[in-house]
Amino acid sequence: MSAAAEPVTPEPVAPRVETPLRRFISQFMESRIAVGALVVFTIIVLLAVFAPWITPQNPYDLFQLDIMDGRMEPGTVGGAGFTYWLGTDDQGRDMLSGIIYGLRISLIVGAGSAFIAGIIGASLGMLAAYAGGKTDTVIMRLVDLQLSFPTILAALMILAFLGKGISNVVIALVIVEWAYYARTVRGSALVERRREYVEAAQCLALPTWRIIFVHLLPNCLPPLIVIGTIQVARAIALEATLSFLGLGVPITEPSLGLLIANGYEYMLSGKYWISFYPGIALLITIVSINLVGDHLRDVLNPRLQK
Template sequence: MTLQAPVEIASVPLSPRSRPIETPLRRVVREFASSHLALLGLIVLVLIVLLAVSAPLIAPQNPYDLMQLDIIDGRLPPGSQSMSGMTFWLGTDDQGRDMLSGILYGLRISLGVGVSSALVAALFGASLGLIAAYTGGRTESMIMRIVDLQLSFPSILVALMILAFLGKGVMNVVLALIIVEWATYARTARGTALVERRKEYVEAAECLVIPRWRILFKHLLPNCLPPLIVIATVQVARAIALEATLSFLGLGVPVTEPSLGLLISNGYQYMLSGKFWISFYPGVALLTTIVAINLVGDQLRDVLNPRRVS
């Protein structure tokens, strides 16, 4: 009986048609996932958002309900129990507010203020930037001079002046952050739109007598989105930090609706007396949120950069 040698089957290379087509979205996801640090930041950010959204369900206490606060439980260290048997895992502040609950609810305000102000500022600023780039002439000069004037002042100074005039309140803080941030989006949108303005698809749209608003928002805007997305990600972190600064100075959100900055401010006077937890844990939550957003924004900047060499 003779043994036959196994027949080797030559591997046939896949034809170009059988290979999966790499869309721009797949490329962005693949290149974003290549950074383990950015993935870690995205996971932490998603976890923080989920904790903030589900705060009313998982928080042991409603820190906004003054009827649930007891001054006797004020400044208790982490792990202490109240007279009713409730455990304060992160301690309490000077008003008897559970720090864990305050951080969860404070994340809701900080993220809400940062995201809402960044979105509205992006819509307003990007629209003005597109109009300036497409129209040109005196309209562009007037818009960009206002932008230059806005960017010449420190952001914290402008926000302080606005809140000193309007007073405390979440909506007032959002309005102040919109006024502070819109100029950055306008300058970015104008710079990108000036490059896109010279391309053939804009000339083709103009030859078809398409209305200007459609050229601006249907043709120019989609091609200007990548840098605007990167700027928006960074501006959200900047808005959260600026809101925390304003609340720390006492000009941000009211005492009845504390954000992370106000929680840090409540414990600042007790830092040297050994009661560090009142400011420490909200500070860690604020730092973690800002770092996670910046990690995601830095990777998006590298992935969406049109000048990057693959």
């Protein structure tokens, strides 16, 4: 008779370590609205990136435009042989192609201006918080002066001086946006400045730039990410407003705002699609970014967590 088999003891399973990244993803995925908004925004970015390969027409190439196809209704087949699913504008520009190419300009201007303004504003905000004294006073008075001007009015004045162009629009938006980053980062840096790790770095006689950018900056990233996301949407809306008023991008490379402006005079005559569809695309883009940014604020702010 064989001996009874000894019971096999299962090996202990190591507990799953919850890293900050996993915790962040888990908390972000709890909101279906935010996840859906992120998916929509990702699709918008992909459309803008691959615009030359997915659009039937290059709306910025004047040789591809046919004035005889101007103001055609959605779903009409044009002289070029393809269907204008969203109609055409007064220049014979395919609205679907124009919207996708316009998204490229809106995203470039929004993300570019927010990134540059974030670097400038965050640097000045951390410098003001760390140095204190007269340095803090001067920087924050500049912030107060900047924020005292209406944003759209300041941008209009700058572009009236610089002229039209994508680069000039970015410069104007950087000038009117940096103060928001500076004030936000300064508030976070003032709290972090009193932490023990900053005092330890000071006792080690580390360079000021290293304390600010290596020790303070990483701990100020959560509010910086949130304000940056919101400012991207704000910059896109400002660029559309400036282009609508005629001081944004050139007419040969229209953004969503300029496309809306081009069709505004035809609204009363029933040619609604020239302004309506670019307006819907602009609305979806801004709302999706704002929804993602609002949920990021809830996730990255411990005081708002349950």
